[in-house]
Amino acid sequence: MNALLNLQPAGKYLPQRLLGEDWTAYEGCSRFGVSWRASRLNHLTKNELRSALGVSLRVHENPFEKLTHTQASPSKLLELSPDQTIDTKHWPMEFWWPFGGPIPWEAMPWRLRICPACARHCYHSMLFQAPGVHHCPWHRVALIESCPRCDRPLLAGTREGLPIGACPCGHDMVDYVETIEGDSATLKKKQDAIEGYGIWAACSRRVSYLVPPTQYDARAWHALHGLAVPAPNALLPGQHGLPNMLASDLILERVSMERAIRHNMRQLSPKSGLESPKPSVVALPSSWKDPLTHIGAELTRMLPPSALKRLSSDPNSRSAMRHLSIFAGINGLYLHTESLEPTTLHMLSSLASALQADRHKAKEDTLSTRAKAHPLAPPVIHRTILRVLSRGYADGARVTLGRHAPELYDNARTRPKTRLPWVVICLPPKLLPSARIAWTPQPGTV
Ligand SMILES: [Zn+2]
Ligand SMILES: [Zn+2]
Structure with a gap:
């Protein structure tokens, strides 16, 4: 028997609360x-x-x-x-x-x-x-x-x-x-x-x-x-x-607006076809021609002359190349979206749909209802679509090219890669909007 315990009044040394009751x-x-x-x-x-x-x-x-x-x-x-x-x-x-x-x-x-x-x-x-x-x-x-x-x-x-x-x-x-x-x-x-x-x-x-x-x-x-x-x-x-380990293989893009720019440029038509997540031929503004043809030229430069010669002589490769081409029409450009990674195409469809007449109830918090409340939302979303489309097209076309020109896999710089886009659209009230895009390289393609 512990003598000390017997000397204490009952409960004096008991804690006020049970173990772990105090939060x-x-x-x-x-x-x-x-x-x-x-x-x-x-x-x-x-x-x-x-x-x-x-x-x-x-x-x-x-x-x-x-x-x-x-x-x-x-x-x-x-x-x-x-x-x-x-x-x-x-x-x-x-x-x-x-x-x-x-x-x-x-x-x-x-x-x-x-x-x-x-x-x-x-x-x-x-x-x-x-x-x-x-x-x-x-x-x-x-x-x-x-x-x-x-x-x-x-x-x-x-x-x-x-x-x-x-x-x-x-x-x-x-x-x-x-x-x-x-x-x-x-x-x-x-x-x-x-x-x-x-x-x-x-x-x-x-x-x-x-x-x-x-x-x-x-x-x-x-x-x-x-x-x-x-x-x-x-x-x-x-x-x-x-931290560096998170930033290392991530591509971050920022889309910003300057007030001086005429915002009615580069508008996507309401029936461009981009609002559908299924591959199709989409109609793009003619002002997007330069950035997109530049990508095509860059891709061609990556190919050694022997591969170029083979691509132009083989009928299968020629038909695949036609799907990658951009065609100029009377009302704009036409692009086949089959070469785009399906997730990238989904992203483009979500962004393009947000610019259209809203099918959701006005009270629902969607990108579409937010875009309606900010006068400069359409131009920033248009620019984001062009950026996502540009990289998505460059990556997707390289994957398609790689099937016909395996030489692209020989070099880390030209190796085809699959990346997934994540987008944040910032619409601060009464301030200029902006957007951020993060591309994550997918395992096995880095
Ligand atoms: Zn701590
Ligand atoms: Zn351990």
Whole structure:
């Protein structure tokens, strides 16, 4: 029997609350973060965990993905905080997302990103997943997606039945004592950064509209980080721009407007054919002739004379080349869009459709309804279409040429490549609009 215990009045050394009931230092914590801390502190059995989380986690599943996308009621999870200090307002990605339009869940992979200092407390915020955020704003350390010791993905351990945060290499990112207390030293900084970023992201969503590709892109995050405009340092401190590994193979283009330009130039006719995502012959403004024929000339220059000779003498190759050609007509140019990558063609169709009479209800938030509200939206969308078409045509034609002239694959500079376009159209009220395009090279074609 412990004599000391007998001398104390009952309850004096008992903590004020049960273990892990105090969530005050967990401002901005995600649903995953709440589940993470609850599961680590309480050593819950599988059944208890399922009951608390509202979902059952199977060994092969990614718990982060499952907890983020679940529709299950969080009531059991919220019971962990009797004084209601868990705020579900910060759980949905929509709160942190800096672009207007739906979040393209289908187009992007979903990997957990954490701050190693926050992870000691089992703290995770959806802010760490947001495009353009690369450092923890209160610890100022770089966010990571893999184990700092062995480079396995962060949740590799859960597949082997290990608790969240523990890696099969033996490294555990969680500190048990620090998880009981929470990181109260950074609470004020957390509150400031979350409030500031939340206001900024809401404004950014109203100005920037994201048009994602219509297919899954393994490099989606390269594009999203490249397209995001970083939040001002006063609102989100500690960011240092786009990390090199993300910027390296990405092509970023910017489309801007000068007020002096006559904006009625280079208009696409309402029935150009480009608004359809199916390959066809499209009618383009005659002023687009120079940039497009320039691409054709560049492609021809890439071919050695022997390949050129072969292409002009072989009937199959000649017919393929005809499909790549641009034809001048009375009312403009004609181009066969069969050579364009289907996703690029889809992008062009989304942009061209946004310029047409709106079939959607005026209240729906689409690029089309936004474009109607900004007088300079049509010219900036037209320019974006020309840029997407130019690179899409250059890439697509090179892939087609490569089938008939394999010499193109011999040289890294001329090698045919497939890239997917991601577009952000910025329509700030009463200011000049602009657009950004990010092209992600597709695996196997780099
Ligand atoms: Zn941190
Ligand atoms: Zn490891």
